[in-house]
Amino acid sequence: MSIPFRYALPSGLIAAAVLAACGSNDNSNPGTPAVASGIANAQHVLLVSIDGMHQQDLANCVAAKTCPNIAALAQTGVTYSSASTPGLSDSFPGLAALLTGGSPKTAGLFYDVSYDRTLYAPSDTQCAGPQGWNVVFDETTGIDAMNGGALTHLNGGGGFNPQAIPNAKVNGVCTPVYPHNYIKTNTLFEVVKSQMANARTAWADKHAWGYDWVNGPSGKGVDDLARTEINSIDPTTNSDYTDIYTHTEAFDNLHVQVILNQIDGKDSTGATTPGVPTVFGTNFQTLSVAQKATNASGGGYTDANFTPGPQVSAAIAYVDGAIGKMVTELKAKNLYASTVVVVTAKHGQSPSDHTKLVKNGDTLTALLEANNYLDANGKFGQFSTTSGSLNDGTGLVGTGMAQTDDVGLIWLRNPAQAAQVVATLQANLSCTSTGICADGPQASILTGAALVAKFGDPAQGRTPDIIVQPNPGVIYTSSTKKDAEHGGNAPDDSHVGLLVSYPTLQAATNTATVSLTQVAPTVLKSLALDPSLLHSVAAEGTQVLPGLGF
Known part of the structure; x- marks a missing residue:
């Protein structure tokens, strides 16, 4: 049995606010005249995820x-005003949507921590043992984390942690699966480089080695991939950059400088001058950290209308100032008139309304363990390593796993038990000490044919067997350090900001329902390239964004 996901529509008040601020030209209806001008002759695209x-x-x-x-x-x-993430709202599927034009169904990225039944352990270099590996491509993908080591270097140690790299049989040969091998479809960076003479590409993100997948399957899509690790220890504070939003600003400032260097024709370090990238961009973490901070400390929002608390207000002001520096530099270098600027977000954060927050512990995983669908003692995948740290080389194989935040992704140890597991979940929907807090009208349990249609077939190895969306506001944690999370399909997770700016466009608000997957083909179209060269675009029929005069 499957209960489909339900989407919350944006309120009329929100749309009205944007209309008032940006102009009343609505291009979402067929009867409305198109904008008088559009994107033409663009030479560069700057993509920014807040x-x-x-x-x-x-x-x-x-x-x-x-x-x-x-x-x-x-x-x-x-x-x-009605842009959404592609069904899941973690950084991996959100960014994959922006760069490939595809959902997890074709891109194959469900979370930075996931599972693949076809893979072998990193230590199994002959692919002779059992299959089924808990893939973790996060801060521990850098070599600093080898054997559970401390994350002491901003560049993650300068290379891949071999204990984080599983293996797969490819044409009968046991082959390492780096993040760029893990993504199942090509990226816009690869298309741009293959179709435009002398084109350069660049990207900067929060994990130095886990985000290697932006290169695409070729491993060569990004010419200038800044290797910066947000979870590395800052020697000036002896903590990583996520402890408080003002510290995260210091990390994000590194990326601001990267973009300024690239606008100036330099590489991300400022050491060489290879020229301005054709497509480049970065993300900001400051707002996310401020949103997650406890309401009592000034994090998050003060009411159900997204009125920002002190930390969120400051974070938005910081990011706005950073974008202002980028635009100023584009103008100073006479690049603004030929650069499309896209401002969006890989994901939102839930809940914004603090009164809806429920931190009931990870009751979902506990229920799976209690019924022996996963190991009763929690000894599965990377949750059972010698050091207690992820990617130390001692994780267990063939165990299945659950990944929970404000969503539950379930890869069963025995997929044949799927119907039985769903029955157990449905018998424990209430928000009790043993229930999974999924008894409301916006909660869902996705499995079977509906899951296959949306996310692909679990039998192929990558797709979860079951996806649980709890009630909006539920976070499967007991942590006292955060009051919000992301990853799922709650309204606050999925309804994200999206702005496409170009000097020849007229101010407009488009109310059509769109997806982040439409950004990638739009980027290619703005550079006069064929969007269908993106494999996910061709497979999913992804359209360019409306209202841009193409």
């Missing part, structure tokens, strides 16, 4: 004039 930025954040800051630089971009841009 992780955690809801559409409501974008609308509210523009209306309140607290993000003047983003508002200025909106004056020559189309704001999409």
Whole structure:
């Protein structure tokens, strides 16, 4: 039995706020005239993800004039008031949507921590043992984490942690699976490099080696991939950069400088001058950290209308100032007139309304363990290593796993038990000490044919057997350090901001329902390239964003 996901529509008030701030030209209806001008002759695309930025954040800051630089971009841009993530809202599927035009069904990225039944352990270099590996491509993908080591270097140690790299049989040969091998489809970086003479590409993100997948299957899509690790220890504070949003600003500032260097024709380090990238970009973590911070400490929002608390207000102001620096530099180098700027978010954050927050512990995993669907003592995958750290080379094989945040992704030890597991879940929907908090109208249990249609067939190895969406506001944790999370399909996770700006566009708000997957083909179209060269675009029929005059 499967209960389909339900989507919450954006409120009319939000759409109205953006319309008031950005102009009333609505291009979402067939009867409405198209914009008088559109994107043409673009030479560069700058893509910026403000992780955690809801559409409501974008609308509210523009209306309140607290993000003047983003508002200025909106004056020559189309704001999409109903943009959503592709069914899951973790950083991996969100960024994959932006770079491939595909959902997890074709891109194969469900989370930075996932599972694949076809893979062998990193130590099994002959692919002779059991299959089924808990794949972890995060801060521990860098060599610093080898044998559970401390993350002492900003560049993650300067290479891959071999204990993080599983193996697969490829044409009968046991082959290492790096992150770029793990993604199942090509990226826009690869298309741009193959189709445009002398094109350069660049990207900067939060994990130095886990984000290697942005290179695409060729492993060569990004010419200048900045290797920066947000979870590395900052020697000036003896903590990583996620402890408080003001510290995260220091990390994000590294990426601001990367972009400024690249606008100036330099590489990310500023050491060489290879020229301005054709497609480049980065993400910001400051807002996400501020949103997760406890409400009592000034994190998150003060009400159900996304009124920002002190930390979120400061984070939005910081990011806006950072984008302002990028735009100023584009203008100084006479590049602004030929550069498409996309401002969006890989994911939102849930819940925004603190009164809906439920931290009931990881009751979902506990229920699976109690019924022996996963090991009763939690000894499965990377949850059972010698050091207690992920990717130390001693994780267990063939165990199945559960990945939980404000969603539950379940790869069963025995897929034949799927119907039995669903029955157990449905018998424990209530929000009790043993229930999974999925008894409300916006909760769901996705499995069977509906799951296959949306996310692919679990029998192929990568797709979870079951996806549980708990009630909005539920986080499967007992942590006292955070009051919000992401990863699932709750409204606050999935309804994200999206703005496409170009000097020849007229200010408009487009109310059509769109997906982050539509950004990738739009980027290619703006550079006069064929969007169908992206394999996920061809497979899923992904369309370019409307209202841009193509």
